[in-house]
């Protein structure tokens with residue numbers, strides 16, 4: 187098995203990471219790998235917002251804003267606890283990278299393909315994280331796609347937050363992944 191194949195198969199989504207800070211250089215390596223994803227018409231439709239330290243409070247506020255409806259029914263300690271819980275979601279890892287699809291204005295560009303290219307860029311981020319000894323998880327959920335997230339991250343209306351990539355040093359050993367073999371997902375048409 188090649189080194190690339192090993193990294194692809196070994197990579198796992200890891201949500202529990204250490205609080206230890208991550209060198210900026212490693213995050214830059216991840217993003218540099220991301221921008222080598224394939225993209226149609228050379229649109230390179232991605233951009234990234236890296237949040238570290240107290241910069242993550244921007245994301246915390248987005249989680250609070252998203253939960254505003256549920257928070258309305260609470261008051262006092264219960265309200266404060268729930269707000270703290272929402273903010274804590276942004277602090278689950280020392281680095282959070284918001285991956286943004288910024289679809290090109292090129293009339294040839296197809297929105298679905300702009301998203302596909304950005305998704306491929308995220309896979310490059312994840313693979314590089316694993317390659318350099320970091321753990322990462324691609325999170326979305328309803329908050330990622332909600333207008334409150336766009337507002338908090340200053341993402342334009344025509345753009346999309348395709349994922350929040352939580353990055354840090356793994357706290358636990360990686361578990362083995364499980365997949366249906368490719369052969370079972372393949373139909374060959376020959377001759």
Ligand SMILES: Cc1cc2nc3c(=O)[nH]c(=O)nc-3n(C[C@H](O)[C@H](O)[C@H](O)COP(=O)(O)O)c2cc1C
Pocket residue numbers: 197198199200201323324325326327349363
């Ligand atoms: C588009 C996308 C969104 C995801 N969102 C979440 C999420 O919100 N929360 C989460 O725990 N995992 C999320 N994941 C990670 C998947 O749960 C994970 O990839 C899957 O369980 C397979 O595990 P593996 O990545 O370790 O192979 C997401 C993955 C993708 C591709």
